[in-house]
Every structure is written in C-alpha cells, then in structure tokens.
Amino acid sequence: MRLPKPRGALSEWLVARLADPELSGSAPEADSWDDESISLWTLHELSFRGFEDADDRAEWDPELLGVRRDLETALEERLRARWAEAGVPPTPAPADVPTALEDLVAADDGPSLADFVRRHADRDQVLELLRQRSVYHLKESDPSAFVVPRLPVRAKAALMALQFDEYGDGDPNRLHSHLFARGLVAVGLRAEYGAYVDDALPENLEMNNAGSLFGLHRRLRGAAMGHLAAFEMTSSLPSRKMVQGLDRLGLDGPMSAYYDEHVEADAIHEHLAARDICGTLADDEPDQAAEILFGAFTCLDVEARFATAMLGAWEEQR
Numbered sequence: 042m043r044l045p046k047p048r049g050a051l052s053e054w055l056v057a058r059l060a061d062p063e064l065s066g067s068a069p070e071a072d073s074w075d076d077e078s079i080s081l082w083t084l085h086e087l088s089f090r091g092f093e094d095a096d097d098r099a100e101w102d103p104e105l106l107g108v109r110r111d112l113e114t115a116l117e118e119r120l121r122a123r124w125a126e127a128g129v130p131p132t133p134a135p136a137d138v139p140t141a142l143e144d145l146v147a148a149d150d151g152p153s154l155a156d157f158v159r160r161h162a163d164r165d166q167v168l169e170l171l172r173q174r175s176v177y178h179l180k181e182s183d184p185s186a187f188v189v190p191r192l193p194v195r196a197k198a199a200l201m202a203l204q205f206d207e208y209g210d211g212d213p214n215r216l217h218s219h220l221f222a223r224g225l226v227a228v229g230l231r232a233e234y235g236a237y238v239d240d241a242l243p244e245n246l247e248m249n250n251a252g253s254l255f256g257l258h259r260r261l262r263g264a265a266m267g268h269l270a271a272f273e274m275t276s277s278l279p280s281r282k283m284v285q286g287l288d289r290l291g292l293d294g295p296m297s298a299y300y301d302e303h304v305e306a307d308a309i310h311e312h313l314a315a316r317d318i319c320g321t322l323a324d325d326e327p328d329q330a331a332e333i334l335f336g337a338f339t340c341l342d343v344e345a346r347f348a349t350a351m352l353g354a355w356e357e358q359r
C-alpha cells in the first residue's frame with residue numbers, strides 16, 4: 042500500500058515526513074476532522090502493514106508518536122463524551138456483563154445499511170458501500186489480535202478460538218479478509234490491502250481509528266473486547282440481509298459468500314465474545330466491566346454515524 046492522499050495541513054506534513062524522515066519542521070495543527078482522521082489512520086497503519094513509500098522505523102519515531110498521542114487523546118475524548126451524552130448505565134456486576142451487552146445491543150436504534158441494501162440500494166450504492174467497508178474488511182480482525190497477550194487465561198483462550206475462525210482455521214483461502222478480497226474482485230472492484238482508503242468518509246476512518254485505538258493500547262483492552270462483542274452481536278442478521286440484497290442485484294457469488302459465511306460464524310462468535318471473552322474478563326478483572334460497555338457502545342455509535350452519513354449522502358443524490 043502507498044501513503045494516502047493528504048486531506049489538509051497535518052496529513053500533508055505527515056505524508057511528506059513519512060516519505061522523507063529527514064524532513065525538518067514540526068507538525069502543524071489539523072485543519073479539519075477529515076485531516077485529523079486520515080492522519081491518525083495513517084499513523085496507526087504503521088503498526089499494521091505499513092506503506093511501501095514510508096520508512097518502517099517511523100512506527101516508533103518519538104515525534105510521530107507525539108502527534109499520534111495528541112490525535113488519540115482527542116479521539117478518545119470524543120468517544121467518551123458521546124458515551125456520557127448517551128447516558129452511561131450503572132456498572133454491571135461481572136456476572137451480568139453478557140446481559141448488559143445484550144441490553145445495549147437491543148437498545149441500539151441506529152439506521153441499518155444492511156436493511157437498505159436488502160430492499161432499496163442500487164448496484165452503484167452497494168459497490169460504494171463495499172469500497173467503504175473494504176477499509177476494515179481487508180484487515181478484518183487484525184486490531185483484536187493485538188489484545189491477545191493482554192488478557193487473562195480464559196478470555197485469552199476464547200479470543201484465540203474466535204480469531205482462529207476469523208483467520209481461516211489454518212487455511213489461507215478461508216481468512217475472512219481474503220474471502221472479502223475475493224468478493225471485491227468478483228464484483229469488479231480492487232482488492233489490494235488499503236485499496237479504497239482515499240475514498241473513505243471521515244465517519245468510516247473514525248470507526249476504524251476507534252477499533253485500532255482500542256486494539257493498540259493495553260489500558261483499553263476492556264473497551265477492545267466490548268467493541269468486538271458488539272461487532273459480533275450485530276453481524277449475523279445484517280449479514281443475511283446483505284446476502285439478500287447482493288442476490289437481488291445479481292451480485293451473488295464470492296461477495297455474497299463472504300456475508301453468508303458470517304451469518305453462521307457470527308451467531309457463534311456472538312456468544313463467544315459476550316460470555317467467554319467479556320464475561321470472563323470482567324470476572325477476572327472487575328474494573329474492566331464499565332470499559333467493556335464503553336467499547337460496545339462505541340462500536341454501535343460509530344457504525345450508526347457511518348450509516349447516517351452514507352444514507353444521508355444517497356438521500357441527497359436522489
């Protein structure tokens with residue numbers, strides 16, 4: 042993957058700095074949310090697959106880590122402010138964490154992109170959505186992988202069981218990110234890692250940045266696992282709707298198969314994540330109970346904001 046297109050003063054500086062580590066001058070202020078989001082996305086990506094036109098040592102460059110810390114602090118404050126605004130529920134007893142997660146998911150009234158795809162979306166809209174989704178699905182599960190060494194025994198074993206599935210049960214052709222890549226090719230889109238980052242809406246970048254933030258900080262392990270649980274708990278049914286919408290538009294085949302795989306897999310992952318990961322984590326580390334719910338809320342909240350942005354843009358086009 043090559044460095045993304047800058048979206049403002051900060052990302053312009055960052056992309057230049059990553060291409061040339063000798064570049065002098067310090068980071069300017071971001072001039073928009075878009076600029077901030079692509080900058081943080083780029084800095085996080087240094088810890089995933091990196092960029093062919095960036096110096097690999099940049100991942101641990103103290104100056105860039107300082108920029109990353111400031112952007113992460115602002116992002117975390119935004120996410121926690123939304124959680125406070127939504128009305129933080131009382132912290133559940135560890136044994137009640139799985140039920141509290143179910144309640145949170147049941148109360149989610151964000152708009153559903155899968156509903157729209159199932160019934161109304163045209164082919165161009167679905168392809169646009171798939172390009173947006175590719176930012177995450179081409180690295181599916183990678184942010185959660187960072188959390189493995191940070192968990193106590195039972196949660197660690199359960200996360201590994203879930204991740205083993207996400208990573209194809211040992212078969213590279215069954216990796217979920219690879220299934221999605223094959224789906225992209227089948228519908229005529231590009232499938233290389235990071236292919237459509239330049240098209241990503243800031244809401245989409247924020248959604249990805251939140252997942253990476255939780256995955257990359259041990260302090261946020263509870264939020265990371267709550268985020269994962271909410272993700273898995275809201276995947277099975279929407280995946281079925283995606284299959285119906287793709288089939289309706291004649292986009293059946295590998296892309297439909299990717300979503301079909303998630304109808305059953307995520308019905309199982311849902312329980313693994315809520316009970317065996319989050320439930321046991323809260324039992325072993327009770328101070329993580331509230332953080333698990335914060336992470337779950339954030340997952341639902343950033344998806345709702347992304348869905349609202351996509352549906353709003355389509356509505357405007359009409």
Ligand SMILES: [Fe+2]
Nearest residue numbers: 181207217303
């Ligand atoms: Fe998956």
Ligand SMILES: [Fe+2]
Nearest residue numbers: 273306307310
């Ligand atoms: Fe899953």
